Amino acid sequence: MLQQALDSVRVVGNHAVHPGKIDLDDNPETAQKLFVFVNLIVENRISQPAQIKKYYTEVVPQELREAIDKRDGRSS
Numbered sequence: 001m002l003q004q005a006l007d008s009v010r011v012v013g014n015h016a017v018h019p020g021k022i023d024l025d026d027n028p029e030t031a032q033k034l035f036v037f038v039n040l041i042v043e044n045r046i047s048q049p050a051q052i053k054k055y056y057t058e059v060v061p062q063e064l065r066e067a068i069d070k071r072d073g074r075s076s
Contacts, residue, residue, distance in 0.1 A: 002044055005037040 012034060016026065056065070069075065 002041065005040055009034055009037050009041070 012030065060068075
């Protein structure tokens with residue numbers, strides 16, 4: 001689903017900025033939907049991971065995080 005949002009923004013955005021002419025009749029609904037998609041992408045790829053990491057590092061004790069990292073094959 002996220003890939004479809006990314007592709008929508010890329011394809012529609014590229015078409016809008018590279019048509020060879022400025023189109024003053026662009027569809028406002030399309031622009032609004034693309035803004036929604038950009039916000040969803042940022043929320044999913046930046047905001048949510050940052051919130052999860054902050055909570056995880058502040059709440060889960062370090063020794064338990066280290067055990068989880070070891071279980072998952074990650075280094076701290």
